Amino acid sequence: MAMRCLSSLPLLSPSGSRKACAVVKTHPANSATAHRRIRTHMSVATGGEQALTAQEQFQEPEYGVVSIHHVGILCENLERSIAFYQDILGLKVNLARPNDKLPYRGAWLWVGSEMIHLMELPNPDPLTGRPEHGGRDRHTCIAIKDVLKLKEIFDKAGISYTLSKSGRPAIFSRDPDGNALEFTQV
Numbered sequence: 607m608a609m610r611c612l613s614s615l616p617l618l619s620p621s622g623s624r625k626a627c628a629v630v631k632t633h634p635a636n637s638a639t640a641h642r643r644i645r646t647h648m649s650v651a652t653g654g655e656q657a658l659t660a661q662e663q664f665q666e667p668e669y670g671v672v673s674i675h676h677v678g679i680l681c682e683n684l685e686r687s688i689a690f691y692q693d694i695l696g697l698k699v700n701l702a703r704p705n706d707k708l709p710y711r712g713a714w715l716w717v718g719s720e721m722i723h724l725m726e727l728p729n730p731d732p733l734t735g736r737p738e739h740g741g742r743d744r745h746t747c748i749a750i751k752d753v754l755k756l757k758e759i760f761d762k763a764g765i766s767y768t769l770s771k772s773g774r775p776a777i778f779s780r781d782p783d784g785n786a787l788e789f790t791q792v
Contacts, residue, residue: 676714676721677746681783684711684726690781691715691722694763717748733784739768740778740786747788753777756789 681687691697692715700721703714711726737743750756753775760767760779770776775791 674720676723678723678725679746679781679783679785680727680729680731681724681781681785682726682729683782684713684724686782687724687726688713688715691724694759694765697722722746729783729785731784736780736784736786739771740780740788741768741771741776743786745778745786745788747790749792750789751791753789753791 679687688699692699697715697717700714700716703721703723705712705714708725713724715722715724757767757769757777759765760777765779767777767779770778770790777789779787779789781787
C-alpha cells in the first residue's frame with residue numbers, strides 16, 4: 607500500500623473556492639476491476655471556519671488511470687539535450703524504446719519508473735521573454751532526494767537556477783532549449 611499527500615486541491619462549493627490537504631492510501635487492485643483509492647483523511651482549511659474531517663471511498667475512472675508514463679520535451683539538438691539530461695542530471699537512456707519508428711529523432715530517458723521523451727523538433731516556445739523562475743512557466747517536475755547536491759552540480763556546471771519561492775526544498779532550472787524543469791525534494 608502506498609501513501610501520498612495531495613496538497614492544495616481545489617474544492618469548489620456554492621460559497622466559493624476552498625483548499626484541501628488530503629492523505630490518500632492507494633491499494634493495489636486484486637482483480638480485473640479498476641484501482642481503488644481510499645481517502646482516509648481530509649482537512650479543509652476555510653479561513654475562520656472549523657476544519658472538516660471526512661472518510662470516503664472513490665473509484666478510478668473506468669479506463670484505469672495508473673500513473674504518468676512519460677513527458678515529451680522538444681529539443682533542437684538531440685545530442686546537446688542528451689548531454690544535459692545524461693551527463694548533468696545522470697538520467698539513463700532507455701535503449702528498449704524504438705526511435706526508428708517515428709518521423710523525427712528522439713530518445714527516451716528513465717526518470718524513476720517513468721520517462722522523458724526527448725523529441726528533436728522545432729520548439730514553438732521562445733527562448734527569450736520567458737519567466738526567470740521556471741515555476742511561473744509550464745514545467746516538468748522531477749522528485750529527487752537532495753536539492754543541495756543538485757545545486758552543487760548546477761554550480762559546478764555553470765547552470766543557472768532559482769530556488770523555490772515558497773521556501774520548500776525545490777530548485778528550478780532550464781534545459782538547453784529553455785524547457786523549465788523543477789526538482790523537488792521528497
